[in-house]
Amino acid sequence: MQIVIGDILKADDLASVRKALANVRFIDGKETAGFAARRVKDNQQADASDRSLDPARALVAKRIMDNELFGMAVRPKQLSGLLFSRYEPGMQYGVHVDDALMQGMRTDVAFTLFLDDPADYDGGELVIEAPGGDDEIKLPAGSMIAYPATTLHRVAQVTRGHRHVVAGWARSFVRDPAQRELLFDLDTARRIMFSRDGKSAEFDLISKSLANLMRMWVDD
Known part of the structure; x- marks a missing residue:
């Protein structure tokens, strides 16, 4: 099941996260990819060792876990460490499936939280492959999509502007x-x-x- 959840982050939350990202160091996203995904991953990620991002990371995690709709749909037991990703023009992430285990945690549900207004960049859709055709998702800032981590998916090339998102995974109390x-x-x-x-x-x-x-x- 895929579910779109609006307003995970309100305006003040978005401003706080964006301010934190403006001062953090970004590194090559390949550093957190598996051996196969590394070949198709072309983005940047906030350096996880930069402790200045901890308050923003904690804020986002709390907003997600406190969201009633997320709780009903995902039944989350645990969240992975959150990844703050940036795509510049020309960057994309090819077709891949997420690792089944991350940081010693089984990944049942993946989620992407959008941080930019869709009008501020072109491309950058999250594309989830499905038997009936691909689903292309590009949401308002502060909104999130949660979907089974078992799916093949990709991020379309960004052709204008910058795409900032928070990516993460949840272990569910209910595996199936x-x-x-x-x-x-x-x-x-x-x-x-x-x-x-x-x-x-x-x-x-x-x-x-x-x-x-x-x-x-x-x-x-």
Whole structure:
């Protein structure tokens, strides 16, 4: 399941992150790529050893983990270290699949948080391959897409301006993506029912089923 989540970062958050990025050192993105992805990765990443970025990294992680929709869709147990990436004109990231393990953590869900206004750069779409055709994603600043880390995907070449994003991965309490989607649908349905009818016998039954499916499927 793919899900777009708007306003992960508000205007003040974006200003704070952009200010931090303006003063950090960027390095060749190939340094954090696997042996195969290294051949198709052409971008820059904020130097992870630069501690000045820690407050921005902590802020973004908190906003993501505190987001209710992200919690429902991903059931996150843990986030990886966040990567702050920059693409200059001519840069792109070819087709690749993310590593199954990062920093000793299983990667179930990948996410990309956009930091620039789409009008400020051309190209740079996140392209996710799917049986029905490629999905091209380019979101407003502060918005994020989360998608299964199992997919082949790429970043289209940037032809004007600069593209800044935060990339990261989540380990989910629920490993199976189909199970996560079913839990998301049930949780969404019961919340709609509660907002419309309040607490009811039907709401209680759906809540019971949701809780018991979680007990069956959660890997704690």
